[in-house]
Structure formats: C-alpha cells, structure tokens
Amino acid sequence: MSMKDDLDKARSRYAIDRRRFLVGAAGLGLSAGIVGATGSSAAADTPKRGGNLRVAILGGGSADTLDANSNVTQPDTARVLGLYEPLRRVRHGGKLENILAESMESNAAGTEWTIRLRKGVTFHDGKPLKAEDVAFTLRRVTDPAAPLVGAPELGPMDRDSFKVLDDLTLRVTMHSPFAIFDEAVADDINLGIVPVGYDPKKPVGTNAFKFESFTPGQQSVFSRYDGYWGEKAYLDTVTIIDSFASDTAAFNALQGGEIDAFAAAPLALAKQVQDGGLIKLLVSQVGQWTPFTMRVDQPPFDNPDVRKAFRLLVDRQQIIKIALSGYAEPGNDVFSLWDDAPKTFHRGRDVEQAKALLKKAGQENLTVELVTADIANGVVASAQIFARQAKDAGVTVNVRQVTPEVFFGDQYLKWPFAQDFWTLKPYLPQVALCLLPTSPYNETHWGGDKAYIDLYQQALSTIDPVKRAVIVRQLQTIDFEQGGYIIPSHNRIIDLVAQNVNGLSPGTLLALGDYDFAKIWLS
Incomplete structure (x- = not known):
C-alpha cells in the first residue's frame, strides 16, 4: 500500500483536530x-x-x-x-484538558509555542503562579547535568530559549518542530509545575x-x-x-x-x-499494562525470531482469567489504546509457529530466567502462568521472584528477561520514556535502530495529525513485529x-x- 493510500485511509478514520489526541476512546472503553x-x-x-x-x-x-x-x-x-498540577492533563478517551494552562498555541511550523497561564492560581505558600515558575520547572526537568524522568518527553524543547512575555505568558522555542508539545507536557505524574527555588523536602504545589x-x-x-x-x-x-x-x-x-x-x-x-x-x-x-520485557541487545532475545516466538507462546486469555481475575482485555504487544491500535494489531497463540521460529534461530529447548516481583496486580502470577505455557514449545522458563526493592535496585532496567508496569499514556510520549536510547526506562534496550529513531523524529515534526497518525502506525508496526515487549493485556x-x-x-x-x-x- 502506498503512502497516499495510507493517508486516504487515515483521513477517513481520524478527525483533524489538534486539540485532541489522534482519536477518541478506542479498544477499551473508559x-x-x-x-x-x-x-x-x-x-x-x-x-x-x-x-x-x-x-x-x-x-x-x-x-x-x-x-x-x-x-x-x-x-x-x-x-x-x-x-501538584501540570499545565495540561490527559483524561477520558485521550482528551487534553487545560489545568494550569489557559491555552497553548504554536506557530504554523511548530517551532515556537506560547503558553498562557490560568489567572488566580497560587502555590501553597501563597505565592502567585507565574510564567517564570513554568520556565523553572521545565529547566529543572531537562537539566543536562541531572535530567529527570520527563526530560525525554520534552526532547526538541530549547531550554535556553524561554522568554517571559508577562507574568502569565511564556514563549518556548524548539530546536526542531515539536507538533505535540502540548501533549508532551500533559503528564501530571512527571511534569507537575513547581515554584522557582523548589525544594522537594519542603514541597509546595498548586493542587x-x-x-x-x-x-x-x-x-x-x-x-x-x-x-x-x-x-x-x-x-x-x-x-x-x-x-x-x-x-x-x-x-x-x-x-x-x-x-x-x-x-x-x-x-x-x-x-x-x-x-x-x-x-x-x-x-x-484504565488500560494499565504489565509487560514482559526482553532485552533486544542480549542473547537469546537479540534474535527477532526468538522474540516473536515468545510472543506467540502467550495464551493471553488464560493470563487474564487466572492472573487478573478477568479484569483486563487482551493486549497485542502494542501499548497504545487511544489511536485504534487494538483494532489494527492482533496476535493469537501459535505454539507450532513458535517452535519453528526457535528452530530457525537455533534455540530449540531454550532455557531462560524470568525475573519478577510483586510490583503490580497479576505480575507474579502472569510469570508463573507464562512459564507453564512456554513448556508447550520445549522452552524452560525459570521464574525468579525477588522483592520489589531488589527488582527496582541496581539491576533494574538490566534484567535480560523481566516484567514491569506502566500507566496508560499517549503513544509518542510513551516512546520517549521507554523506546529511545535517551529513554529513562529503556528496559528492552530498544531504540538503537536509526530508521526507528528517524520515524519518531519525523512524527514529532509533523503538524498535520492525520499524516502524523500514518507515521505512528509505522512505528507501531515495528513495535509489533520486532520490539522487545510482550504485552498480554490492558488491565483494569x-x-x-x-x-x-x-x-x-x-x-x-x-x-x-x-x-x-x-x-x-x-x-
């Protein structure tokens, strides 16, 4: 199918409205x-x-x-x-809601954004919220000497470009077009606005x-x-x-x-x-997802055939029924729910194909260790169920359960085969957190592929949401076919x-x- 055909098909599915994410609620209802x-x-x-x-x-x-x-x-x-509160937040069906921002507008190229703040907001110490506080927060998160979790989400932002136009207006310039800056800042978990001089030991917010x-x-x-x-x-x-x-x-x-x-x-x-x-x-x-994480830079998971085989071994309905007491919907190894991905991608269990792929990779009778911990609902039980399922293809999965403190200790993000948990986020900001070389939680060690990174940068720079949706689907297709995640379900x-x-x-x-x-x- 040509790019033109993709665009024509996409235009029939996606509303051209940059105030919202690519589409409304999809897959799971809310x-x-x-x-x-x-x-x-x-x-x-x-x-x-x-x-x-x-x-x-x-x-x-x-x-x-x-x-x-x-x-x-x-x-x-x-x-x-x-x-704390963010400038904007994401809620039902992927909708953007203004919180501390009254508006966020970009120029036609997406290289300059103007943030106008809500009037009458004060911090807990009585100090009024000002544009300089927003600038301070964004600089704090993206400090090159000690970047915080949300820094990759703000990748194209020029932290040295901020211009305070008045007490409630901040202008931000980008190193390159940043079409989704207003979506990127809609992260109330990592991008809550704090005052100039903020001290986490004496926390002051606006909530x-x-x-x-x-x-x-x-x-x-x-x-x-x-x-x-x-x-x-x-x-x-x-x-x-x-x-x-x-x-x-x-x-x-x-x-x-x-x-x-x-x-x-x-x-x-x-x-x-x-x-x-x-x-x-x-x-x-809510679509929480608790993936199995395969390190794509270490054997045996450096072989894409092995990764695909492991994904084909999963009986997703069994995991949902037993480990999650039925409180989930099937996941198909793509984490996005707000852009119709669940209807586009589907993966069922196919033990015979998994065996063939393992044989092709020279990994018959494979033995691996799966590290797990009680970090979210159903995680440990899912590991044990998967180990039993893998036996059908001659794969031995030795489940090693550790404490949450050990799991999130020195070896966190280094385990060759493990699990984790995530809350639902829009697709591109999620990629920034876990699928790029700069991602703080690149647990699969994915993102070294130049073609993938180029597509991601192209998506960030694409103003037209319909054209951007086509690029996102290309990225998701790579995730589905080659990535290091097994996503059995989207959980309630x-x-x-x-x-x-x-x-x-x-x-x-x-x-x-x-x-x-x-x-x-x-x-």
Whole structure:
C-alpha cells in the first residue's frame, strides 16, 4: 500500500483536530462502575466537608519521595497527584484538558509555542503562579547535568530559549518542530509545575491539598488548601499509608475500619465484596499494562525470531482469567489504546509457529530466567502462568521472584528477561520514556535502530495529525513485529472503599479516580 493510500485511509478514520489526541476512546472503553451495597459511589446526601481520608497503597519503601518530577512507585504517584498540577492533563478517551494552562498555541511550523497561564492560581505558600515558575520547572526537568524522568518527553524543547512575555505568558522555542508539545507536557505524574527555588523536602504545589508531614515507607499527611483556585476540597486531610506489609494486612485494616480505602487492590479481592457489606468496589478500565520485557541487545532475545516466538507462546486469555481475575482485555504487544491500535494489531497463540521460529534461530529447548516481583496486580502470577505455557514449545522458563526493592535496585532496567508496569499514556510520549536510547526506562534496550529513531523524529515534526497518525502506525508496526515487549493485556484497576466514602468516579489512568482527592467526601 502506498503512502497516499495510507493517508486516504487515515483521513477517513481520524478527525483533524489538534486539540485532541489522534482519536477518541478506542479498544477499551473508559466506562466502569462501583458495585456493592449501594451500587454507586455517591450517596443521596449532600456532600459534606470535613474528615480524614485514610488510604492504603502498597509498594512504598525507604526510597519514597515527594518530588513532583521524579517518582517511581504507586504511593509516590498518589502523593504527586495530591500536591501538584501540570499545565495540561490527559483524561477520558485521550482528551487534553487545560489545568494550569489557559491555552497553548504554536506557530504554523511548530517551532515556537506560547503558553498562557490560568489567572488566580497560587502555590501553597501563597505565592502567585507565574510564567517564570513554568520556565523553572521545565529547566529543572531537562537539566543536562541531572535530567529527570520527563526530560525525554520534552526532547526538541530549547531550554535556553524561554522568554517571559508577562507574568502569565511564556514563549518556548524548539530546536526542531515539536507538533505535540502540548501533549508532551500533559503528564501530571512527571511534569507537575513547581515554584522557582523548589525544594522537594519542603514541597509546595498548586493542587487542592498541601503538605503536612511525610515519613518514607510509612505515611504522608496532606491538608486542604483553602486558597485553591478551583473547587475546594471537601476533606480536611488525606493520609496516604504505605506501611502495610501485604494486601491481606491492608484488606483486614479496611474491614476493621482502620482505613477508608485500599487503592489499586489485588483484583482477586473483588470477589470478596458482597452486596450489603461494609465495602464498595470501584472498577476503572484504565488500560494499565504489565509487560514482559526482553532485552533486544542480549542473547537469546537479540534474535527477532526468538522474540516473536515468545510472543506467540502467550495464551493471553488464560493470563487474564487466572492472573487478573478477568479484569483486563487482551493486549497485542502494542501499548497504545487511544489511536485504534487494538483494532489494527492482533496476535493469537501459535505454539507450532513458535517452535519453528526457535528452530530457525537455533534455540530449540531454550532455557531462560524470568525475573519478577510483586510490583503490580497479576505480575507474579502472569510469570508463573507464562512459564507453564512456554513448556508447550520445549522452552524452560525459570521464574525468579525477588522483592520489589531488589527488582527496582541496581539491576533494574538490566534484567535480560523481566516484567514491569506502566500507566496508560499517549503513544509518542510513551516512546520517549521507554523506546529511545535517551529513554529513562529503556528496559528492552530498544531504540538503537536509526530508521526507528528517524520515524519518531519525523512524527514529532509533523503538524498535520492525520499524516502524523500514518507515521505512528509505522512505528507501531515495528513495535509489533520486532520490539522487545510482550504485552498480554490492558488491565483494569479496582479500589476497595468503605461505605461512607463518596464522590468517586472511575479513573482514566490511575486508582481512586486518578487520585482526585478533592472530589471525595465522607458521610
């Protein structure tokens, strides 16, 4: 098929609207619900102010942080989303929403962007949000001496070009056309805006809650910020607790009234929620993905036939049924959900083809080690199931389970064959985080291929969203056919909450309605 045919086909599928991502919701819907005694997260009562919401989140430790621009664990993310806000954010169906930005406009070439900030926003110390704070944040993230997680997402940005036009207006020049700059900054996990002189040990943000106390690996306490520019929070305080040793301990605490919510709870616990009980269930089809990661620069996975064989060995429905209790949709080794990728790419199980590919690669009766840890729902169980599935092709997979601290320790991103977890992101910003030589989480060690990098740069420079979609599909095709990820599923998240917790709605990306604590109230 010619490029012209591709474009014609794409134009029939994609709306030409640069204010949105390539298309609306696709593949997984973003609808979900709460079941339990009431069948709804909101009681008939009028929302009430006051109270302390106690939230359990597993996965923390001594390396916990409050840094707005450098977090790794799930408790870190909850804290960041409670304290800070980005210029824009991505929500239902891949839509962009303005948060601290009132508007973001580029010139026709995409080489210059003008950011206009929302009026009346103040930091928790009372200081007004200004354009210089945005410039400080973007420079902080892209500091060449110590770049933070979000730096690759901002690749073409010229950090030395910032021009403050007035208190609320910043102009940013790019080294090369950057068509998706407004999408790239829509990362509330890594690109929360902080004030000039920001100190993570004394965190100051703009969100509806402000910092009170923090003990790594134990808990953090935030209180309502009454100077918030938006709708004021109902709760007096939020206490995030990540000291529970196990999901059983957290679940028992919820049943005993010691906590009010268990965020991102194990999926199997959903079966224990009964109508008329003390606990409600929130189900969010957020598309979290927990891939197997194959290092493409080390044997045996430096051979694309071996990688394809391993992908063909996966019985995705079995993993979903057993490891994820049915709370997932099949994944087809391409992580994008907001641009119709799930309808374009499909991979079923084919043991005979896998055997043929392994024979071709000279890797019959292959033995490999798979490193796993309890880092997200279903990860360890998926590893064990895959090991059993691989036996059908004569492949021995020795599962080595380590602690999360070991997994994320010195060997993190170096394991030849392992697993990981990701929240849903738009395709090109996700590539910046994990599939380029400069990516902070290049766990498959992909990205050295010049043709792939050239296509990626071409996509960033393409202003027309329809033409850009065609290039994205070419990149995804390479991911699907040659990449180092096995993506068995796109997972839902469940939260367990006490009956008196109200105001929640399903999240788009994360637990507890994307940790939008301001909307929650206690009856």
